[in-house]
Every structure is written in C-alpha cells, then in structure tokens.
Amino acid sequence: MIDVLAYVVIGISVVVGLGIIGLAVLDRRPLDRIAAGLLAAEAAAIVQVLVAVVQAVRGERPVEAATFVGYALTSVLVPPVGAVWALSEKTKWGTAAAGVSVLVVAVLTLRMQQVWG
Amino acid sequence: MASRFLIVDGSTRRTSSGPGRLLVLVYGVFALSAGAMATVQIATKFDRAPEAYLLSAFAAVIYLVAAVGLARSGPRARRLATVAVLIELVGVLAVGTLSRLRPAEFPDATVWSGFGEGYGYVPLVLPVLGLWWLWHTGRRPA
Numbered sequence: 001m002i003d004v005l006a007y008v009v010i011g012i013s014v015v016v017g018l019g020i021i022g023l024a025v026l027d028r029r030p031l032d033r034i035a036a037g038l039l040a041a042e043a044a045a046i047v048q049v050l051v052a053v054v055q056a057v058r059g060e061r062p063v064e065a066a067t068f069v070g071y072a073l074t075s076v077l078v079p080p081v082g083a084v085w086a087l088s089e090k091t092k093w094g095t096a097a098a099g100v101s102v103l104v105v106a107v108l109t110l111r112m113q114q115v116w117g
Numbered sequence: 118m119a120s121r122f123l124i125v126d127g128s129t130r131r132t133s134s135g136p137g138r139l140l141v142l143v144y145g146v147f148a149l150s151a152g153a154m155a156t157v158q159i160a161t162k163f164d165r166a167p168e169a170y171l172l173s174a175f176a177a178v179i180y181l182v183a184a185v186g187l188a189r190s191g192p193r194a195r196r197l198a199t200v201a202v203l204i205e206l207v208g209v210l211a212v213g214t215l216s217r218l219r220p221a222e223f224p225d226a227t228v229w230s231g232f233g234e235g236y237g238y239v240p241l242v243l244p245v246l247g248l249w250w251l252w253h254t255g256r257r258p259a
Contacts, residue, residue: 069153071154085141086138086139091135091138096139097139100139
C-alpha cells in the first residue's frame with residue numbers, strides 16, 4: 001500500500017464521517033451535501049483498492065492476503081450499501097448511521113495498512 | 118424478563134429503527150468483512166488452520182443472521198435475532214477465553230480471538246448492545 005494515499009483516504013473518510021454525524025446531532029439532513037461526501041469517500045476507497053490490485057499484480061502482496069481482501073471488499077461496499085440502508089430512515093439515527101458507514105472506511109484502511117505488512 | 122425477547126404479538130417496537138439502524142449497519146459490516154475473509158481463507162489455504170477458518174465463516178453467518186433478524190420486523194425475526202446474538206455472545210466469550218489460555222491452538226486470528234482485540238473489542242461489545250436493544254424494544258409501548 002502507498003502510505004500517503006492511505007492517509008488521504010483516512011483523512012477524507014474521517015472528515016466526511018464526522019461531518020455527517022455532526023449534521024445528525026444538529027438534526028439536519030441536507031441530502032445533496034451528504035451525497036457529495038459519500039461520493040468523495042467512496043471514490044477514495046475505490047482508488048485505494050485499485051492501487052492495491054495494481055501492486056498485487058506487480059508482485060507486491062500483502063502479508064495477510066485473505067484479511068486484506070476481506071477488508072478491501074468491505075471498504076468499497078459499505079459506504080453505498082450502508083448509506084442507502086441508513087438514509088432510508090428519515091431520522092437523525094439514520095443520518096448518524098450514514099456517517100458511521102463512512103467512518104468504517106477509515107477503520108478498514110488502518111487495518112489494511114496493518115495487514116499489508 | 119425472558120418474555121421481552123420472545124414476545125409473540127405485534128405490539129413491540131421495530132428493532133430496525135432509531136439506534137437499531139446503526140446496529141444493523143455494524144452487524145452488516147462484520148458479516149461482510151468476516152465472510153469475505155473466511156471465503157478467501159477457505160479457498161486459498163484451508164489446510165493451514167481449518168478450525169480457525171471455519172470458525173470465521175461461522176461467525177460471519179451468525180453476524181448475517183443477527184443483521185437480518187434485527188432488520189426485519191415481527192416475532193420470528195425477533196427470535197432469530199435473539200438466538201443469533203446469544204450465540205455471538207457465547208462465541209466471543211468462549212473463543213476469547215480459549216485463545217488466551219491456549220494461544221498455540223489459534224495460529225490464525227478469528228474475529229473472536231482475544232475477545233475481538235483485533236477489532237477494537239467491538240465483537241465483545243456488539244452482542245451486549247444487541248441484547249440490550251432487543252430487550253429495550255421488546256417493551257410494549259406505553
């Protein structure tokens with residue numbers, strides 16, 4: 001993994017995730033802004049996984065490959081699927097859950113860095 | 118007490134609303150990551166630690182059943198979720214204890230090894246939250 005890229009992904013997902021949770025606390029639900037944040041975090045997660053795939057093809061493999069694949073797959077699936085599930089409830093809990101689905105990307109990226117070796 | 122988990126009429130609160138939305142999300146994340154991990158492990162290096170990989174797969178199924186049970190409404194879904202969360206609690210406590218007593222028998226970590234220490238102890242906290250939520254929503258509305 002490229003450390004700088006991982007830190008960018010962690011940074012984006014922490015800012016977006018906490019931002020959405022902040023909106024939930026204020027009981028606000030601006031869907032266009034939430035969607036923009038979700039897209040940014042999802043794009044970052046996809047770029048990171050694609051770069052890891054390119055590295056793997058070139059022969060750089062993670063030490064714990066199975067764990068890495070599990071986390072990588074989860075990191076790109078959780079924001080879209082999780083956010084749709086979360087935002088289908090129009091309460092602050094639904095908004096908060098969408099924020100958590102973005103924070104999951106940060107946690108998974110940290111774990112991916114650990115298992116890469 | 119026990120009846121709160123097993124209420125058979127439709128007068129209970131939905132387990133998928135409010136904080137339940139968040140809980141189902143976290144269960145889904147665990148089902149997905151543990152499931153994907155176990156699938157790759159079983160497909161690529163099953164012989165190395167078959168017990169650990171089967172345990173990971175079992176944990177993934179339990180997380181999935183809990184997520185589905187909590188996401189759906191009705192007494193059957195509530196029972197399903199309660200059973201899954203109880204198995205999850207027993208699983209994390211048993212595997213956590215065993216992995217501390219006999220670390221050599223757990224060469225490859227599972228979600229429940231060391232009481233879920235590799236996952237910020239979320240696997241230990243999650244079933245407690247799940248049981249509390251099922252109990253809380255099992256009350257009849259006033």
